[in-house]
Amino acid sequence: MAKKVSFGDKVRGKKDHNKDVHIKLVRSRVSKRTGGIRFSEEIIGVSPEENLDKYVAGLLK
Numbered sequence: 001m002a003k004k005v006s007f008g009d010k011v012r013g014k015k016d017h018n019k020d021v022h023i024k025l026v027r028s029r030v031s032k033r034t035g036g037i038r039f040s041e042e043i044i045g046v047s048p049e050e051n052l053d054k055y056v057a058g059l060l061k
Contacts, residue, residue, distance in 0.1 A: 020045035023052065025059065 025042045046055050 021048050025056065
């Protein structure tokens with residue numbers, strides 16, 4: 001007899017609690033050439049044990 005696996009089970013996959021938490025950091029600056037605002041995006045992996053607020057504050061200093 002075939003094992004019934006739902007679509008939700010396939011999407012969720014195996015749970016791994018040791019994976020990094022991913023955050024998106026968006027920085028803005030004023031362009032010297034045009035005077036407009038330029039944005040740069042960055043995806044950063046942070047360990048789940050770290051405090052996100054303190055980590056981001058350290059990146060922005």
